[in-house]
Amino acid sequence: MSSAPKPKRTITTRRHHSPELWAQARRDYLAGYTASAVSKHYGMSVDAIRKRASKEGWCKAHFALKAEPPPPLHPFPDAEQAVKTGDSAFASLWAEIAHAAQVAPQGAWSTWLFQGGRGAGKTRAGAEWLAARAEAAPGIFAMVGPTQHDVREVMVDGPSGLRNLPGRERPWYERSRRRLIWPNGSIAYAFSAEEPERLRGPQFEAAWADEFCIWPRPSETLAILRMGLRLGVGPQLVVTTTPKPIPALRALRAESSCVMTQAGTIVNAAHLAPSFLDGLEALYGGTRLAEQELEGRLLDGDGALWRAADLARARGGAPACAYERVVVGVDPPAGAGGAACGIVVAARAGREAFVLADRSAAGLSPLGWALRVAEAARAFGAHEIVAEANQGGDMVRAVLAQAEAPCAVRLVHASRGKRARAEPIAALYEQGRVTHVGVFTALEEELLALGVSETEGLLDRADALVWALTALMTGPRGEGPRIRSFDFDLRRGGLSG
Numbered sequence: 201m202s203s204a205p206k207p208k209r210t211i212t213t214r215r216h217h218s219p220e221l222w223a224q225a226r227r228d229y230l231a232g233y234t235a236s237a238v239s240k241h242y243g244m245s246v247d248a249i250r251k252r253a254s255k256e257g258w259c260k261a262h263f264a265l266k267a268e269p270p271p272p273l274h275p276f277p278d279a280e281q282a283v284k285t286g287d288s289a290f291a292s293l294w295a296e297i298a299h300a301a302q303v304a305p306q307g308a309w310s311t312w313l314f315q316g317g318r319g320a321g322k323t324r325a326g327a328e329w330l331a332a333r334a335e336a337a338p339g340i341f342a343m344v345g346p347t348q349h350d351v352r353e354v355m356v357d358g359p360s361g362l363r364n365l366p367g368r369e370r371p372w373y374e375r376s377r378r379r380l381i382w383p384n385g386s387i388a389y390a391f392s393a394e395e396p397e398r399l400r401g402p403q404f405e406a407a408w409a410d411e412f413c414i415w416p417r418p419s420e421t422l423a424i425l426r427m428g429l430r431l432g433v434g435p436q437l438v439v440t441t442t443p444k445p446i447p448a449l450r451a452l453r454a455e456s457s458c459v460m461t462q463a464g465t466i467v468n469a470a471h472l473a474p475s476f477l478d479g480l481e482a483l484y485g486g487t488r489l490a491e492q493e494l495e496g497r498l499l500d501g502d503g504a505l506w507r508a509a510d511l512a513r514a515r516g517g518a519p520a521c522a523y524e525r526v527v528v529g530v531d532p533p534a535g536a537g538g539a540a541c542g543i544v545v546a547a548r549a550g551r552e553a554f555v556l557a558d559r560s561a562a563g564l565s566p567l568g569w570a571l572r573v574a575e576a577a578r579a580f581g582a583h584e585i586v587a588e589a590n591q592g593g594d595m596v597r598a599v600l601a602q603a604e605a606p607c608a609v610r611l612v613h614a615s616r617g618k619r620a621r622a623e624p625i626a627a628l629y630e631q632g633r634v635t636h637v638g639v640f641t642a643l644e645e646e647l648l649a650l651g652v653s654e655t656e657g658l659l660d661r662a663d664a665l666v667w668a669l670t671a672l673m674t675g676p677r678g679e680g681p682r683i684r685s686f687d688f689d690l691r692r693g694g695l696s697g
Contacts, residue, residue, distance in 0.1 A: 225249065226253075226256075301463035305461065311459070312439070313439045313441075315442075315461070316441075321463065327360055329438050335369055342399070344407065346411050350410070350411070378391075400428075404428050411440070412452075439452065445504070515635075521550075523549050527586055528582045529545075530542065531588050532595075533562075540560055541561060543558070544560070546668040553635070554636075555634065555643075556637050557638075558661055559572055559576045573603065574606065577606050584609070584610055585600065585607060585608070585610065610671070625666050640661075643661045647665070
């Protein structure tokens, strides 16, 4: 006896909606549209929308418009089909939904720094940029994160990582060789900032560096990475990071070839859970760190005497009147041929001071830096050279005499720490009484670092500037305490008053 045939089992397939589509649906839902309206527009079930809203905390109270009707639903024609077929038109959707800071700057640049708050879309921006380069033509690229785990879990397999970008080709990750491989042959190698030496040898045409400010040795690692960017016509580097007041970031921002975009967390609010925003506000609201963590702005370091705003305001031009006095400040190196010699030229006109030049240099012999000091004094018609004598006054005096310095030399002794000596000069900047006649990037970076506990190494340029402005503005001819010093006139071969 044959048994009756079993009824065919109905298989229900779950339709997959892309992250891009969900982002658009969320945006319209939070703008005030009902789940039913969003469902009809985007082809999603009402149940799926409500479940997603409950899971991710879509709360209209955060974003709903009070008196105005919701804006028109975002056009999204055939988006799902485009995702399935890999239509390039859909891949270009990124340019339409990305906020301004996430889009690579126009024009020629070698480094793009995207400085943003938590959840500002930094990872997505870096991944989209690198993916676009990799898909355009076969090439060799580098990905560098704080650790190897960060590279894999955030930059590669994270929600905004290279393997999860909607509408783009999905590269294959070769774990044994730590690299991504695209169908067209492009390869992106993964590196950890904990192992910068691994970057020696390989070469790339482009690189993406993520969370630069928490790298163990950011300056060293970045330098080695850049040495490997030597393929192609125009190698480029993208750096995405939440800012921290470290010298390495300040130096990067100051580079002439570096372009920067900046975004706060709120700019990307449409793609973030309201609970995330509320948590950050509760954690950082009302504190200085809110600027760093939410707005993506660089704070002045703890203990810093100079503020970035004061230095930016100080940039200007020369006065209409003649300078009353010109001084060359010198911070000689402790040894021969290694450390830098700080050489800064400054002038006074009335109650205002003007920084004219930064002629500091490293790797010079004692006679080498002395000749550089003498050259600067002649070029600007200096009335005096003020040089620190703590590292050997006799040597400083001798080499400057040998270099035929064209003006009197005053040897000064540092009886107080750098911070105590610099405080009156920092106050002059705060009062707006100092003007930089030009842009002195390296000098400004040292001034921003002076007094910061995490600063390493000597601040030779900053010390030279402090000596010069102290002589001009708070010395015997200025307003304030005198410098304990003695004068040595090389032209007369003896001491002068």
